[in-house]
Amino acid sequence: MTKIAIFASGSGSNFESIMTQIEEGNLPNIEVTALYTDQVNAYCIERARKYNLDVHINELKNFPSKADYERKIIEWLTSEQVEWIVLAGYMKLIGENILKAYNRRIINIHPSLLPKYKGKDAVGQALESGDTITGTTVHYVDSGMDTGEIIEQWTCDIYTDDTKEQLEERIKVMEHKLYPKVISKIIQ
Numbered sequence: 001m002t003k004i005a006i007f008a009s010g011s012g013s014n015f016e017s018i019m020t021q022i023e024e025g026n027l028p029n030i031e032v033t034a035l036y037t038d039q040v041n042a043y044c045i046e047r048a049r050k051y052n053l054d055v056h057i058n059e060l061k062n063f064p065s066k067a068d069y070e071r072k073i074i075e076w077l078t079s080e081q082v083e084w085i086v087l088a089g090y091m092k093l094i095g096e097n098i099l100k101a102y103n104r105r106i107i108n109i110h111p112s113l114l115p116k117y118k119g120k121d122a123v124g125q126a127l128e129s130g131d132t133i134t135g136t137t138v139h140y141v142d143s144g145m146d147t148g149e150i151i152e153q154w155t156c157d158i159y160t161d162d163t164k165e166q167l168e169e170r171i172k173v174m175e176h177k178l179y180p181k182v183i184s185k186i187i188q
């Protein structure tokens with residue numbers, strides 16, 4: 001079994017798609033030790049309850065520095081013997097101590113065809129750009145914002161009458177298939 005931790009800050013639909021694939025037996029060698037979140041009210045916490053999964057809630061504001069905040073995370077990761085970290089809508093950059101401990105063993109999913117539209121509101125950026133194609137990217141995590149080596153990208157159309165919500169939804173449908181596939185390929 002390879003132990004992974006999933007980090008999320010928001011809704012957690014990607015987190016749930018991974019849990020569903022595990023439950024359905026499609027990731028037979030993956031064990032999620034816990035959901036790690038930095039947001040006390042995030043919906044991903046509700047989703048974790050459905051799977052009786054441990055949740056670590058860790059708020060940056062309770063620590064004197066980001067390094068101290070991450071030290072707490074590393075304590076949990078170490079005690080759970082986590083081997084890989086999967087970011088699924090985690091809204092913080094990973095600091096140097098976690099990066100050092102998990103070199104090339106942290107992945108992220110981002111809703112654009114990187115290197116285009118890094119950072120916040122990638123879907124809005126793509127919509128406003130006039131592009132007719134966008135997509136989603138799974139990549140290794142480095143110290144930059146959505147800058148790590150690309151592992152896999154899937155594309156979808158942008159229609160002229162798309163709302164941001166419609167495009168977001170089209171991308172998420174892809175993400176829920178792509179992320180478990182990549183996890184299966186590179187982690188297990």
Ligand code: GRF
Pocket residue numbers: 008010011012013014015088089090109110111136172175
């Ligand atoms: C996804 O679109 C992912 O690409 C990005 O944040 C979003 C998270 O959505 N990093 P959810 O919380 O998994 O629904």
